[in-house]
Each structure stands twice: as structure tokens, then as C-alpha cells.
Amino acid sequence: MNDFDTSNPNHFKYTTELLDFHILGGLTTFGLDRMRVTLKVNRIEDEFHAYRNNIDLYNANSVEKFVRKLAEFLEVGTSKIRRALQVLIAELENYRLELLDQVENEEAEEYLLSKKERRSASDFLKSKNLLEKTNKLIGQSGVIGEDGNRLLMYLIFTSRKMNNPLNCISFGSSGSGKTHLQSKIAELIPEEERLSLTSLSANSFYYFKRTELKHKLILIEDLDGADDVLYPLRELQTKKKITKSVVQKGIGGQGKTKNLTVEGPVSVAGCTTQESIYEDNANRSFLIHIDESEEQDEKIMMYQRQLSAGKIDIEEELKAEELLRNVQRLLKPIKVINPYALYLSLPRAVFKPRRTNAHYLQFIEVITFYHQLQRASKFDLQTGEEYIETTLEDIKYANEILKPILLRKSDNLNGATRNYLEKLKTYLDNKGDTLFTNREIRKEFRIAESTLRRYQLLLLQEGYIKRRKDIDSDSFAYEIIDANEFQELENSINSALNFCIEKMEAQTPLSKETK
Template identity: 45%
Template sequence: MVTWRSKTSLPMEIKELKARLSLAEVVAHYGLRPDKHQRLLCPFHDDKTPSLQLYPKTDTFCCFSTNCHAGTGDVIRFIELMDKCSTHEAIIKAKSLIGGALPQPAVPAAPAQPPTDPLEREAVLNKVFSSFKKALPASRKAVDYLQGRGLDYKQHECGYNSGGLHVESKNHHLVTSMVTYGLLKPRAAGGYSVWAKDCVIFPLKDVQHKIVSLYGRSIFNNSDQRHFYMTGRTGLYPGYPAPATTKLILTESIIDAASLLQQPAIAAQYSVLALYGTNGLTDEHQQAIITLAALDEMIFMLDADEAGKAATIKHAQTLSGLLPNVQFTHVPLPDGEDVNSVLQSHDDPQVLADLIAQRQPLHFSFSIESKTPSVIPIPVLQTNERLNTANPELLVYDGVLLQVTVLGGVRLTGLDRLRVTLKVEHRQGMFLPVRHSLDLYNHGQVQQLVSLVTETFDMNGQAVVTLVAQLTGALESYRAQRLERLQAKPESKPALTPAQRQAAIQYLQQPHLLRRTSEDIGQSGIVGEEMNRLIAYLVYSSRRQATPLHVMFLGASGSGKTYLQEKVSELIPAEEKIEITQVTENAFYYFRQDELKHKLLLIEDLDGAESALYPLRELQSKKRISKTVTIKDTKGNLKTITVVVEGPVSVSGCTTREKLYEDNANRCLLLYVDGSAEQDGRIMAYQTKLSAGQVDHGKEQAIKSLLRSVQQVLQPVRVVNPYAQHITLPSEIFKPRRTMTLLLAFIEAVTFYHQYQRAQKKDGSGQPYIETTPADITAAFHLLKEVLFSKGDELAKATRNFLEQLKALLAVEGKDSFTAREIRQQLRIAPATLKRYLSELERYGYLKGSGNRYRHYEYTIARADEYEVLKSSIDSQLQAILVKIKERSGRSVVQ
């Protein structure tokens, strides 16, 4: 057995030490306060909800978080973890807490509690903080940390603790005082452990605005410990609110409070007060708040996560009892965000003032029968405090005189029943326990249980009925809570770092945006296809708008259409796209109602989605689909429900058969992949470089990452085209109604992509919008020229390409006519494909045949320049439109 001795004390065994020192005393020594269930926020990792359970009967603890290394331990282990020291040093510290004699170290030991001289403490803290404040501008890493959090240290009262003050200082009395007040801790082996080393330091002040304590925030964001408070924490940040305060904002952390105080518009209208975490509404906070005689509104601006919402409700209920005449509101932050993260993710800090202006009344009184949902939903159903759920397979209910154990827990399935196996015990141990299995929703079985318990324990029947009713309610709440936790939570989008966000915005603000984007898409690994790749990227960007565009890639088998779609889609964040290889007829109706909203749907081959083309068209046109089905309820009765899935979505698909999917193609921009010999050469050259290891994959990935970041900073905004009335379609265009819709939508997509280069305006109702410029229209016409040519051509693109190849071949050879055999040999086309092309061209009158159908049948081209005439006509009309717009705008249109 391990023992230790000092020069003045008898041997003391560890067992005896643990018997004399309770865990509650140790926890209180470190300024920690457990709740009524003996739980607290774990100090050994970043904890949002209490996960550290204390067990006073055994003086042990256990952290149930998978992100924590603390595990289970006793008082010695707790001291080890808190002080980050060895077991021997923890034993010495434990002895000091119970008054045992200590082996004297080489350096003076700090007292267990700081002295009570407030003037001396104030002088020391002011001296130390003054040094920290001077050290901040000299620390590049501290300044960078604050800038990364969107904070300007020059606007705040803050400092930086590098951990070297006691070494640099020549004032030995200051070092002694730092030891006295817990800023330094002597090590048994010599030297000191420094409180809040490598932390940005903020002062906590009392009612007289004097520094009475300090708070440290680690600049390394380590998972073990980020927040440091001095022992016996007192004071508030940024201080006690001014007596004339009428509107007070509560934040969850000091960093959040500093983020608000940095905004002049907010600081001028509101007072700000920081809590110390979700459980950090202290008695000092409450005392400071209730003394504000002019206060008329409390504004909660806590984190938009489960813990923050629960704390908002909890603290509002607490303060409402103290401030019955004060209005309570809350600021709805984006899901998963806090005040500081919102500041970081927006270039304009005005967003915080705008969010505060949109605050909503806070309803913290909840009723099961309420028909109107509250502004903030209850995060979880609160389990009855008498029900111990530490072990889900062994639930224990405290019925005062009786204790009821639910053996095996409760099943989460079948909400129309509550089958349990109970063990009912008398607290005084005077009777044998009762064990009984029943369904608590079955009246006859419940009556049987009541009779059995009443007779066995000689109790009043009504008291047992009440006990069973309370137990049933507690188990219902517990089951509902478990079910809520099992619900799939929406995936959180990975946030951009401030550096990534800034780089993406700068990219969008620089000139020649479309040209640079096209070049960068090419450098991401896409060979050729300059027009198609840029059009596809702009179409994919439109998914964030109210009316997204759609695209269809067309080409022969093996021409690279699927590859082109895949490579361009790699430039879209993974969480904003859904890739589909094959889909069944009803599959789209099984998505959650909002699961497809503003997503990019990528269909590898429309043949794999043939059965689902109708709902796909509805999503494209109506932006929602619905289906009415008949189901049976739990009682076997038939009832009708309507399943609704909301859009809008942007759809991208590939196919070789344009005519087969014409209804879907009419809703899309049709992009025909380049099947030329030149494109084949470019692709093979890239493949050769790839095989030879000459492709810079690091550069490709960096460009892909940048373009994905660009997608994340694009924000939905209404686009107004003041020149729309001057845009008309050439008369040659087939199906002009849908084509006009696609053309106008693509112009809006170009404008949307330039949103960081367009001034934001507001309409009469105050809604923001940006305007299309002549340059946007010019760019859209330039990109869609080939698409419009195809829309004006009655031939399918593959047939048109064959005809143009045929014309070029005959011109080179100086011939006017040809036979099918000659053409097949020279163009190397499959007989069936050649027959289809010739038949279509002859049917439409582009070819004339003569001779015997079975021998020496010759073809001649009816008119060699018909396509050039068509393109020239369409191009002339487009140029005429641009001239009109130029005259209308009075500005030069870039050609």
C-alpha cells in the first residue's frame, strides 16, 4: 500500500486521505458548481452541455463525453487533471486542502484560498493586466488570433499573457503576489506553472469598474481547455451595466460581447453583458441586472445550438421572476452560429446590428395544448427529476416511500403502448419487493398493479394510483426525449475560414471575372470545352437563386459528356449536390420536405432515371412535387396524406438521345460536347502528361478549393434586368417561349455571379436587388450563341455535325455528289448510324438522291451555305439587340 511521510507527520495512507477529503470540497475549491443532479460542465474539454457526473457517495466522477480523456476517477485524479500535475503533486495538494502537514518544497507554496485584502488584490491585478496589455501589440500570434476572430485589439481593453512576465519582471514582490493570487503556481521540482499561458486576457470588473478578476482565452483553440478564470471568479465583462440602461444584450461568451461592443451602432443603443457560458448566469449577474431601474428589454443573443437555445429559455425563466415588467426578446442567429462566427463570416459588420433589429419576442412558457408554436422550440423534453436515467437499461424512479426500478428500460417503438417490467421496493425495507410486467396504457393491468402494491405494502390505494400516474408521465417524457435525440440532424455546412472567405470575395471582385473563371476551370483538370465548362459552372451557381437553370450534356457514347459533368460538379461544395446514378419512379417523393432545396441534382445518365422523369420535370418547372397516398393508421383505418417535396433545384444530366427526352431537354440549356479530332488530341496529350507525372495535382486541388469557396460566398439576391424589354429572339428559333425563359434566366445567372461587382439597391418595399448591365447581356449572348444556333436548327446536333463534315469533305475533294460507301469509308461511321443520318437529311430535304436505290445510289447536297445563312441571321439579330441596349444605356458595350 502506498504511503508517504513528512518530517512532522505520521504516515497517512491514500485511503485515509480520500476518506477525509470529499470530491465536493475539491470541486468547490476550483470554483465549480454542480447542478441539482450533481452534473457540471466538464472542465477537461470544451463542453456545451453538462457531461461530468459526480457521485458523492463514492467520491468519484465520470465524464460521459466521447471527446474527453478524463474518464472515471477519484479526488486525486481530479486534482491531477485540473492542475495538470503528477500524482505525487496531486497528493500534496490534497493534503493541503485538508490541513495535513506538507513536505516543504524549494519554493513557497500558494495558499489554498487567496487572502481577503481587496486593495492588495486590486493593485496586483492592475499591475499584471497593465503588463499584459503592453505585451499584446508585440505578439504577432495574439494579434493574428484576434484579427482571425474579427476583433481589433485597439478597440478593446485586453492583453496577452505570454507566460514570461515573472521571468522578465525584476520586481520579486510582484512574483510573490502573483503566486498569492493564483497567477503563478510553484512546482515541486522548481519553477512555476503559469495561469492562462498563451491566452488573450480580458478584465472582469466590479460595480465600481475596478478590475477584480481576469479571464483568459487560449489563442490555440486546444480541445482540452480554452477558457481560464481565476480562482474565486468575481466581476463582470465588460463591467456592470450603466444605471441608465434601457436595453441589455446578454451573450454567451466574452468574445461574443467584444464582437458587439466593437460596433458603434450597437454600443450606442444597447448595453452588453457577457455570461460565462450556457450555465454562467451567476448571482452577480442577476444582482447587477435587477438594479437597473430603467431597464425595459432583455435581449438574449446566445449561440444558435441546442445548448444555447436551452440556456436562453432557462435564464429567461429565471430573470422573468425577478423582472416582471421587462420585455424578453431573442436574436435568431443562423443555425450552429454564434455572435463572433457571424461577424467572421460577413464582410459588413452591420449584419450584427441588422440581426438585433430583427429580434423576436421570447416565449418561454410552454404548454402541451398550445396551438401556436413558440419562437424558440424546446430543445429536449425535460425528464422528471425523480427519474434516474443514468443507465438506460435500469431506470430508477424515486417515489419517496417507494422506489420503482424499470428493469430493461422502455422500448422506443410502438408509441401506442408502454410495456415495462417493474421492481417496486419499500424504502424502509420492511417488505419483500414486488415484481410485475404490464402495459402502463392498459387500464386493467394498471389496476392489478395498484392492488398488488397496496396489499403488499399496506398503503393507501389513491397514493399508489398517483405514484403510477407520475411514473407513467416520467417514462413518457424520457421516451420522447430519446426519440428526439435519434432524429437525424441536418448536416451542418463546413464554414469557411476567414482567410478562405476573404480570398473568395477578392476573386469575385477582381475584373475579367468570367475569363479568369474559365481559365481556372481549365487549370482544375478540364481539357478543352471552354464554352461548355463555363456555361455549366454558371448554371450550377444558379442553384442558390429562386429560379435555377438546368443543363443537359449531349454527345455520342464515349465522347466525354459524363466526365465533363463530373469534373465541373467537383467545383461545387459536396453538401450542396446530390449525385444520382439510378433512381426509381417514386424515389423523389421520399426525400424530406426541404432536403432538395437549392441543391444540384447530377444524373449520370438519363436512361437510369427514365421512370422518374415526370417528377423531375415538375421539380424543374413548378419547383415542388406532391403525391397523395393512402396509408393505414395504427388502428387499421385508411387515411389519405399528401407528401410534398420542395424545390427549387438545378438539374444536370447526360444522354445520347436528345429526341427521346425532348420534354426534359426543352427545360434545359443543351450543351453538345466537343467530339472533334482536335479535342481528341488535347485529351490524349493531357492523359500522356498525367501518366508521365507532369500534372501538378496540388495546383489543381488548390483551384478546385478556391472555386468551391467562391460558391459558398455567393448569396441569394434578386436580379432585375432593366433591358429585358429590348431583348427579342430571332424568328428562326424553335419553341421561342421556353428559349426566351432560358436566355433571360442565363443573363440573370451571369449578373448573379458578378454580385460583388454590382451595387446593391433597394426597391420600394425595402427588398435588396442588383441590376443587370449591358456587359452581362453581351457575355450571355457570347456564351449562348452556339446554344441559340442549335435552337434555330431543325436538325439534331449530331446530324448537323455530320452534314457540316460532309460539306467540308466534298469541298476539299471538289465533288458535288457521293455514295454512302464512299462517305462511310472516309468518315469511318457505323453503317446503321450513317443510314440514320442520310435518311434524316433526305427526309428534311438537305440531300437529294438519284439513281437505283440498290446500286450506285448517289446523293447531292441541296444547299451548301444554308447553315452559314442561319447563323449569320441569328448573329445579326443578336448584334442589333446589343446596339439597342447600348443606345439605351449610353455606355459602351464590350464586344
């Protein structure tokens, strides 16, 4: 009587009246055109006298050679071995097909909200001051500080459900908490709708199933180790589809070309310490600069102390996480129309305005999308398509959240250098002086000489500081040219955004005409 045992996924056993077959290492479900296994075969009465071989059971020539060598080694008739192998191959085929069906069913399963969970999520989405409550709940889930960045990142992750998702890249020095922030916000997204990647090869993205990544959040912990996949990532972000042609063996061993296509859209988030290297990817993303201030350091350290002292209610954090995940599950794809779009314009100081303008409009749509349970559904008279409309409040919210982003987009300096310059201004203002030396700043800020020289060189090139010779000490000192330039830039952006709001508010007939 034949016995096929798959209880151990790494060691299958198949027993006949005469022989024991051991399939070591299990069976892969990738590539149904082959069945490569590692076999160990012995007579039942002598398990130590065994023949081992790695073989493709779909290769007839290899199987025939294997049968002859095994028959000679174990002194068993070839007909009995052939018959046993045929039964074994059939069992392995059935097992592999069952595995594939199991995987497909698992992927198709969706988390079903209970009535209580659905009611709680619905009540939350219908509540007043939704964004403020969302931001507060994010804080309750264990995200410390980063008030603006955490809400921005949560809304960007929410956009994965839309046809034009947004992306983000988090910048910060080593140990600043950029990966921690991304992973904590990602925990507020349902597990079945996110994919976290740590190790990637050049062809990784091409071997997902066609719709496996559709409307998913892709998280990359360290962009510095993902150079090979930056191009397919950009294609997924921009074209919402990637395709690669590969050659596979067909019937008779002939080569056959096959196109591997993976569809988006996807929302991509990554972290890096190197702001200038990923320009092509950064142009497609919101740039989030981690708060590295002393105040933020103190908030984090206080949380760590409270956690160590058992003063943090972990159950409350988990409840906040679960509610936000259920809120995400309740949101459904729906078209958003912004009737105020023609009245919107970016501040002139913004660099690369075309792509920034697209991101600005998409972010407004995300806020409308997030408020979908508070918006009346409308239908296109020609197509019958359902949609919701953006309100002035949505635009005001977007402007408030995006001011820091637009400010960074309008700045000649990268984030690290700007942070250094603003810290330097504060130091000199408290000191009541305008001059400083490299030695003084290195000692005061505890900063590496190479890093300081890099900052100083860029500031000199861009005209933010000037070098002056100190006659008394015969050394160089530096002076900030305009201590108010950043504040003036911020004011100009605020004025431009406020002007648009005032112009739209003056268009009183607008809402009636568009509705």
C-alpha cells in the first residue's frame, strides 16, 4: 500500500511495499514547467543504504538515467521503480496544485469588519474636525511628536486607494527616527494593504502577480540599499505599470518570450540620509524632513522613560491603532472633483512648479477622499459615474499641512543645511552677535569638521553667509548676510496661498454653478 506524507513541509515521505522515497527541502510552487527535487531512496529494510540525487522529475532523460542507477544501486527491478516514480510525480503534482489554490485563496481573503468595528469607524469618519482628531489618535497610537509630518504621512498612505496615489521620502540623519516614524504610521494601514521590503534585487518587482501590488503601500526601509529597484519604482509611480520580457523554455526545450507585467497604482515610501542622490524619485514624492530639534529629543526620551516605568497604557495605543486601521478599511474608492482647481496657484518661489502643482492638487483630493462620509455623492449626467466634490475647507486644510513642504520646495538649501543655518541664527541671536568662527560652532554644536565645512561651502556659494578676516587674530570669521530671509520666504508663501483662498471666497456663485 502506498503512503504519501507531507506533514513536514521540508521532508516529504513516500513509501511503497519495497522502497522509501524522501523528498528533502520540500517542493517549490514557482515554475510549473519543472519539478526539481532532492531525492533520497532506500529499501525499507535498510534505511542507511540510500541513493541520493537532485533531479528534475519532468526531464524524461534524467529520470530514465536515475531509474537505471537506482535499480543497480539498490538491486531492484527498473519496472517497480518506474511505477513508483509515476505515482510519486502524480502525488507531487496534486500537492503543488493544492498549495497554489491555498495561496490564491489566502490572497483573496479580505478582513471583514464586525458591525461594532464598522460603526466605530463610520462614526469617527463622520465626526467634526476629522483631521485634528485623526492627528490626535495617531499620537495616542504611540507616534511621539512630529505633529505635522505624521498627519501628512498618514494621508499620503491613504492615497494608495486612489487612482493617483502620492509618495513620500523621509530625510534625516542616522538615528533621527525616520524609519521609526515610517514604520509606526505604516502600522496604521491594514496589513493586507501594505508591503514592507528590506532586501531587493533588480528584478524583484517584475515577479509579483499582475495585480498583486495594485493599490498597495510599498515601504522601503533604506533607499540606500535599493539602488537596483529605483527605476521600476519610478515607472510604477508614473506609468502605473511595469513590463519586462523574459525567455522561458517551452515545449521541446525551445525558447519562448514571455512578458511579465505588474500593475499599479502604488504608493511608495522610503527613508534615506542622502537628500541629493535620489532626485528623480524625490521629484515624484513629498519630501518629509524629520524633526531633529532638542524639543523633539526630549519628547522621545520622556516617552522612553514613561514606557520603562510602566506609565504608558499599551492597550490604549493598540485600540487607537486598530481604529485607524478600520477607518482605512472602511474608505472606498470614489472619484473626487475639485471645482476650485482653476482658482488655485502655487507661490512663484516654488521650484519645479509643474510636478509640485500636480502633487498639490492630488493632496487636496486626498483630503476630500478622507472626508468621503461627510460629502454628498453626486453623479455625472453623461456617464452616471459617482463622485464627491472638494470644499474650501479641504483646500484650507491642505494649505496648512503643506506649508512646510512648499517652503522646502522653495528653498535653495537642502534640508540638512537649512536646519543648520536656522540653528546658527538662533545661536547668534541669543549670543547677541553676528560673527562666528568654525572652531566656535564645532565646539558649540558638536558637529564633525567635514560636515561643517560642507554646510559652510554651500552657504558661501548660495550667498547666505560671507567670510570676513579678523585683523586681531589673523583668522577668518563668518557673518550671516540676511537673518530674516527664511521668514520672508515663509511669509511670501503664506500670502500667496491666502490670496487664492480670498479669491475663491469672493466667488460666491461658484458653488451653485458647479453643483
